[in-house]
Amino acid sequence: xxxxxxxxxxxxxxxxxxxxxxxxxxxxxxxxxxxxxxxxxxxxxxxxxxxxxxxxxxxxxxxxxxxxxxxxxxxxxxxxxxxxxxxxxxxxxxxxxxxxxxxxxxxxxxxxxxxxxxxxxxxxxxxxxxxxxxxxxxxxxxxxxxxxxxxxxxxxxxxxxxxxxxxxxxxxxxxxxxxxxxxxxxxxxxxxxxxxxxxxxxxxxxxxxxxxxxxxxxxxxxxxxxxxxxxxxxxxxxxxxxxxxxxxxxxxxxxxxxxxxxxxxxxxxxxxxxxxxxxxxxxxxxxxxxxxxxxxxxxxxxxxxxxxxxxxxxxxxxxxxxxxxxxxxxxxxxxxxxxxxxxxxxxxxxxxxxxxxxxxxxxxxxxxxxxxxxxxxxx
Amino acid sequence: xxxxxxxxxxxxxxxxxxxxxxxxxxxxxxxxxxxxxxxxxxxxxxxxxxxxxxxxxxxxxxxxxxxxxxxxxxxxxxxxxxxxxxxxxxxxxxxxxxxxxxxxxxxxxxxxxxxxxxxxxxxxxxxxxxxxxxxxxxxxxxxxxxxxxxxxxxxxxxxxxxxxxxxxxxxxxxxxxxxxxxxxxxxxxxxxxxxxxxxxxxxxxxxxxxxxxxxxxxxxxxxxxxxxxxxxxxxxxxxxxxxxxxxxxxxxxxxxxxxxxxxxxxxxxxxxxxxxxxxxxxxxxxxxxxxxxxxxxxxxxxxxxxxxxxxxxxxxxxxxxxxxxxxxxxxxxxxxxxxxx
Numbered sequence: 001x002x003x004x005x006x007x008x009x010x011x012x013x014x015x016x017x018x019x020x021x022x023x024x025x026x027x028x029x030x031x032x033x034x035x036x037x038x039x040x041x042x043x044x045x046x047x048x049x050x051x052x053x054x055x056x057x058x059x060x061x062x063x064x065x066x067x068x069x070x071x072x073x074x075x076x077x078x079x080x081x082x083x084x085x086x087x088x089x090x091x092x093x094x095x096x097x098x099x100x101x102x103x104x105x106x107x108x109x110x111x112x113x114x115x116x117x118x119x120x121x122x123x124x125x126x127x128x129x130x131x132x133x134x135x136x137x138x139x140x141x142x143x144x145x146x147x148x149x150x151x152x153x154x155x156x157x158x159x160x161x162x163x164x165x166x167x168x169x170x171x172x173x174x175x176x177x178x179x180x181x182x183x184x185x186x187x188x189x190x191x192x193x194x195x196x197x198x199x200x201x202x203x204x205x206x207x208x209x210x211x212x213x214x215x216x217x218x219x220x221x222x223x224x225x226x227x228x229x230x231x232x233x234x235x236x237x238x239x240x241x242x243x244x245x246x247x248x249x250x251x252x253x254x255x256x257x258x259x260x261x262x263x264x265x266x267x268x269x270x271x272x273x274x275x276x277x278x279x280x281x282x283x284x285x286x287x288x289x290x291x292x293x294x295x296x297x298x299x300x301x302x303x304x305x306x307x308x309x310x311x312x313x314x315x316x317x318x319x320x321x322x323x324x325x326x327x328x329x330x331x332x333x334x335x336x337x338x339x340x341x342x343x344x345x346x347x348x349x350x351x352x353x354x355x356x357x358x359x360x361x362x363x364x365x366x367x368x369x370x371x372x373x374x375x376x377x378x379x
Numbered sequence: 380x381x382x383x384x385x386x387x388x389x390x391x392x393x394x395x396x397x398x399x400x401x402x403x404x405x406x407x408x409x410x411x412x413x414x415x416x417x418x419x420x421x422x423x424x425x426x427x428x429x430x431x432x433x434x435x436x437x438x439x440x441x442x443x444x445x446x447x448x449x450x451x452x453x454x455x456x457x458x459x460x461x462x463x464x465x466x467x468x469x470x471x472x473x474x475x476x477x478x479x480x481x482x483x484x485x486x487x488x489x490x491x492x493x494x495x496x497x498x499x500x501x502x503x504x505x506x507x508x509x510x511x512x513x514x515x516x517x518x519x520x521x522x523x524x525x526x527x528x529x530x531x532x533x534x535x536x537x538x539x540x541x542x543x544x545x546x547x548x549x550x551x552x553x554x555x556x557x558x559x560x561x562x563x564x565x566x567x568x569x570x571x572x573x574x575x576x577x578x579x580x581x582x583x584x585x586x587x588x589x590x591x592x593x594x595x596x597x598x599x600x601x602x603x604x605x606x607x608x609x610x611x612x613x614x615x616x617x618x619x620x621x622x623x624x625x626x627x628x629x630x631x632x633x634x635x636x637x638x639x640x641x642x643x644x645x646x647x648x649x650x651x652x653x654x655x656x657x658x659x660x661x662x663x664x665x666x667x668x669x670x671x672x673x674x675x676x677x678x679x680x681x682x683x684x685x686x687x688x689x690x691x692x693x694x695x696x697x698x699x700x701x702x703x704x705x706x707x708x709x710x711x712x713x714x715x716x717x718x719x720x
Contacts, residue, residue: 001381001382001383001384001385001388001448001642001646002380002381002382002646003380003382003643003646003647004380005380006380009380070380263711276707276708276711277704277707279711280658280707280708280710280711281707283655283710283711284640284655284658284659284707284710285636287640287643287652287655288636288637288639288640288655288659289636291382291639291640291642291643292635292636292638292639294380294382294639294643295382295383295638295639295642297380297382298380298381298382298383299383301381302383309635312631312632312635312636315628315629315632316632316636361621361625363628364624364625364628364629365621365624365625365628367628367631367632368618368624368625368627368628368631369624371631372600372604372624372627372628372631373604373608374604374607374608374616374618374619374623374624374627375608375615375616375618375619376619377615377619377620377621377624
């Protein structure tokens with residue numbers, strides 16, 4: 001049992017730090033939930049990709065460094081410690097890419113991954129539908145067979161990043177009357193600018209179009225953009241959901257850096273006693289999440305498949321993020337100054353955490369039923 | 380980086396669990412609370428044979444230590460089985476004695492702790508836990524922490540072997556018997572070396588208390604999960620109700636995030652990591668105790684039901700060897716951020 005990194009891992013960390021110190025923009029980019037900010041973040045992805053820092057854990061052939069899980073964690077620590085911008089490509093990188101590595105064809109990986117790594121193609125997720133939140137099995141949008149592919153029709157909603165993104169991925173019902181609701185779903189990738197697609201941006205709490213509604217009217221998708229077998233989309237998607245909730249969606253580096261900045265903010269305001277406990281708890285929570293992730297990564301490297309335990313992560317980081325950003329806002333308010341825009345934006349973003357990627361109610365059900373062995377009941 | 384207990388460490392935990400499961404600890408705890416130490420002493424001998432106390436004692440004094448990771452692993456199991464006695468205090472005393480510049484007291488007292496002939500307790504002004512069961516009763520006076528140096532006070536620091544205690548004061552956890560130590564006693568060491576040694580000892584005290592609390596919390600969760608699976612209301616197990624499930628899920632989350640902090644602190648042994656582990660494990664165990672009581676209902680509120688043995692311990696460990704407030708202050712430090720990034 002140890003927490004020590006190898007010389008090679010430390011050298012990798014040092015190389016990342018050096019590069020980031022030389023390249024991270026000295027002033028923050030505009031919010032990525034604006035058109036201007038989206039473009040600026042896309043350009044940042046290209047800059048990262050030029051020196052192969054955008055997807056360090058991917059194989060080199062797709063633009064990565066074959067860095068593996070531990071180095072990815074170290075890279076993330078350095079990335080956020082350097083104050084580098086938020087990642088506009090996250091939906092694609094953390095949700096679609098793992099699915100393609102597990103279930104995609106060689107052709108799909110070769111076509112989709114390199115432009116994802118450079119930010120040339122930014123992906124939105126298209127899971128949710130009206131009337132179907134965390135209950136994905138009740139999806140109603142259809143995929144109907146046609147020559148050489150499928151025609152998508154229906155409506156998707158709460159589609160993160162779709163206001164400015166290029167393409168989307170999601171589940172569609174290809175069998176209208178399956179034996180069970182989880183069956184007859186097909187996982188497809190489609191173009192947000194294809195004929196038949198209407199994107200209606202939705203403004204979130206702060207007025208920024210962080211997500212969108214998608215209206216699909218017989219949108220053609222060729223067979224080569226179906227991931228896995230038609231009708232098997234649920235199984236394909238579930239392997240991705242574990243990634244979303246678990247190791248890769250929110251790296252500890254993000255919260256370690258956030259807690260450090262919170263602590264600095266607190267000291268800069270004269271270390272007010274009123275929030276002393278909350279600042280300490282933010283530091284402790286970041287360390288707990290880091291060590292929990294190291295343990296999960298160690299199990300993963302030993303060959304364990306990370307299953308329902310990713311629900312523990314999801315509840316933890318989503319609630320932690322709100323506590324962290326709330327504390328910062330309280331410190332700023334107490335200092336009789338307007339809430340700093342960066343913390344305010346982080347706070348608004350954090351508020352969505354317990355809602356997306358499977359609500360925290362669903363996660364707690366999974367923890368209770370699958371980790372504690374409690375009987376299933378009515379929700 | 381392989382941040383998981385080794386095969387040997389897991390086997391050690393399993394062997395302690397087997398030993399403790401066979402020992403019927405609830406009846407040992409109840410006897411101990413009444414002042415009957417027969418069962419407790421027998422259990423103490425078994426734990427000594429298993430090497431638990433030797434882990435805190437350096438090899439130079441016939442021990443196998445110091446081995447904080449193994450100590451943490453062991454104390455999780457001791458907490459899980461609600462083992463009574465001055466467990467934390469004995470390893471704290473061992474660390475304190477071994478850390479003195481003057482090797483005399485350690486040479487004289489430590490081998491008996493390793494062999495199980497003696498148990499020890501330590502007091503820093505307040506009460507000494509289970510002082511009637513301990514042959515080595517240490518009292519530290521003067522500053523406790525090297526973090527706040529004060530030369531005049533440091534040179535006044537003293538470590539004494541206290542005389543036999545009087546009567547205990549009742550504790551919220553009946554198994555934790557609290558004794559005021561009488562003044563006087565043999566002077567073992569004095570001056571800054573006592574302050575420095577106590578700082579080392581406090582780290583071990585907090586680490587093992589945190590590990591013990593984690594074990595207490597895990598036991599409370601296990602017992603409550605078993606209870607809500609078999610207890611029915613409205614014709615179904617109460618564990619099928621979402622309101623019940625979600626409380627237990629929160630307890631599980633809190634404990635599972637405390638676990639890596641405890642093990643991580645045992646690896647780094649920094650004051651900040653240890654304080655973080657202490658506050659988190661103790662708060663998780665205490666929150667789990669509240670949930671356990673709520674979900675058991677009235678039966679959980681009785682002294683006759685075994686759950687009470689863990690419930691009261693969760694409350695007591697929360698303040699033992701550093702309140703949540705003290706530990707949070709230690710995490711924040713004196714201006715330096717923790718070295719976690």
